[in-house]
Each structure stands twice: as structure tokens, then as C-alpha cells.
Amino acid sequence: MSSVSCSSVDDVVNFAIDKEQKAMEFYQKCADKAKNPGIKKFFQEMAAEEQRHRDMLKGLDVLGISDVQLAKVEDLRIGDYLVDVQFYDEITYQEALTLAMKKEEKAHAFYSGWKNKCMHEKTSKLFELLAQEEMKHKRTIETIYDDQILSWD
16 A cells, blocks of 8 residues: 655645545445345445545645635544444445445544644645545445434334
8 A cells, every 4th residue: 555645735635546546446346246236236336435535636626725614524423333344245234334434434534643744734634624525424324324224123
């Protein structure tokens, strides 16, 4: 895996594009192998979301990054109470949601950690933007989990 540094915004963007590409490929592989059609569709949607992240990064105006306004995204913290799940062909919907939630949680933590290591305003802001994107993704999955799993009696 390529390493990341705070040295240039372009390096950060290229690193993040690579990370999103790998996530997209991971979810696509899960979609290809999943036996259940609904779970296959879920992983295809996750792959498409990672592709949107990648495409957003490719089109990012790095010069205008300082002007980007970031809204706080609520963390439902559902993932805090779940254990990591490994993919297998017969994965359940609950396990698929958990796997994706934990993956987004780790990506958010990774980018948040780098945000605090960067002294340059633009690279720090870029890591903050990336962390927020991962938190939005995690929040979407947590909402689905809350609505469709935790509401089951």
C-alpha cells in the first residue's frame, strides 16, 4: 500500500483516490461472490459509493479546498458495539452492513488521525473533508442498520 504524507495536497489526493479505488474493488469483489441477490445489490451500491468518492477526488479543486464548508455529521456510534466481520459467500444482510460500517469507521479514523498530523492548512482541511465523507457513508449504513436490523422484534 502506498504511504501518505502531509507534504503536498496532490499527494494526499492521489493517496485518497488509490484508497477509494481499493475500497471500490473490495466491495465489487464482495458483490461478485455474494450468493444472496439483495446482499449482492448492497455491495454493488457500496462499490458505486466508493466510485463516487473517487470521482469527487479526481474532480476536486485543491486550490479552493480552504473555502469548503464542512457540516458536522452525527455519528450514531452503532459500530462501537459491533465486532468486525469477515466476508464469506453466504454472508447475512446484518453481517454485510456490519462489515461495511466497520470498514467506513476505520477509514474515518485513518483520515481523522492524519488531519491532526498535518500542519499545512490545505492538507489538514483535505483530510478533514475525507474523514467527513467516510463519516457520511458510515452514518448512511448506521441508519439502514438502525431501521432494518435494530427495529426487528
